[in-house]
Structures are given as C-alpha cells and as structure tokens.
Amino acid sequence: MNLSNLRAPKKANRNKKRVGRGMGSGTGKTSGRGHKGQGSRSGSSLMRGFEGGQMPLHRRLPKRGFTNIFRTEYAVVNLDRVAELGEKELTLEKFTELGLVKKRNGLIKILGEGELKVAVTVHAHKFSKSAQEKIEKAGGKAVVIGGEVTAKPGKLAKKDSR
Numbered sequence: 084m085n086l087s088n089l090r091a092p093k094k095a096n097r098n099k100k101r102v103g104r105g106m107g108s109g110t111g112k113t114s115g116r117g118h119k120g121q122g123s124r125s126g127s128s129l130m131r132g133f134e135g136g137q138m139p140l141h142r143r144l145p146k147r148g149f150t151n152i153f154r155t156e157y158a159v160v161n162l163d164r165v166a167e168l169g170e171k172e173l174t175l176e177k178f179t180e181l182g183l184v185k186k187r188n189g190l191i192k193i194l195g196e197g198e199l200k201v202a203v204t205v206h207a208h209k210f211s212k213s214a215q216e217k218i219e220k221a222g223g224k225a226v227v228i229g230g231e232v233t234a235k236p237g238k239l240a241k242k243d244s245r
Contacts, residue, residue, distance in 0.1 A: 158184040162214055163197025165205060172204040175228070199223070 102114035116123040132139045160183050165173060168181060175191065178184040184191055193205055195213030202222035208229060210218070215225045 155190060157190045157192035157209060158186060159192055159194055160184070160207070161194050161196035162199050162217055165193070165203060166197060166199050166201070169201070170203065171201075172206075174206045193218075193225070 100110060100115075101108070102110040103112070105111045113123065121127055121129070132141055134140070158178075160178065164183060170177065170181075175184075178191060179187055190209070191207040192209040192211070193207045193214045194211045195215075195217050199217050199221040203218065204224040204226060205218060206226045206228055208227070210225045210227065218225045
C-alpha cells in the first residue's frame, strides 16, 4: 500500500440527507416523518426514554441502594505490580511517579494478589492482611501512613452520653 492507492473507507464521503426534494429522491413529501401523529409535527421532540404514554422502563424498575457520601476511596495496587517494579522502597511519590496511582494526594491500599520474592519497604495508607503477611514473609516492611484508621472520637462520645 502506498499513497497512489489509498482510498477512503466505504460510506466515508456521503452527502447529508436532503429531505423534501421531490418524490424521486425517496424522502420527498413527508420527508421521512410518515403521515400525521406526534413525530410528524414541527418542533416535536420526545423525552429520552418516552414510550408513548406507557410507564417508561426507568420508572417501572424499583429504586435500589444509596450513595454513601462519606465513602473513602483508595487507589488499589496489587503485590504482583509491586514485584514487577524491582524497587527496594516504594513511597507515595514513587507510586505516582511510576504511574501506579493517578491522583497525587489519593489514598493507597495494597492488596495481596501475586507473590513477592524480594524484600521491599512499602509505604501506603492501608494493607490487606494477606499483603502485609506476604511483604513481611519476603523480609520487607509494610509501613502504614497516618497510623491505623480508628473510629472518629466525636461519634464515640455521642454514644456514651446517652
């Protein structure tokens, strides 16, 4: 293939459909809108999901669950990805630098998927039990940033005061 035999893909250079240009065009007279009815009128636009007056699907289905506004999201990194890097120490800056974590100030959780053969010191906000065991078994260290996450002190005080 070279420049002399390059071609546009099929249907790439189609002209736009010109409606109402005579019977011979295929879209003359009613311009592809059919006879009478709501869709044939000018300015007609139906709500997304409208089913002609029948109860729409999104209203027939029950509402389920809720969104927890206090949810804390962690960027997840598995041990097999840590092993691939071949680093001796992994800090937060190193994670973002190597592209394992997208958010610069995001929270990181290490999960135990995969095997670790070299001793690595890993700094993260959370570790799964299996990840912590595998890191320590390989002779490395699992350093928790910001200490252990405990219950908020305000909530405990409210329960005790009752």
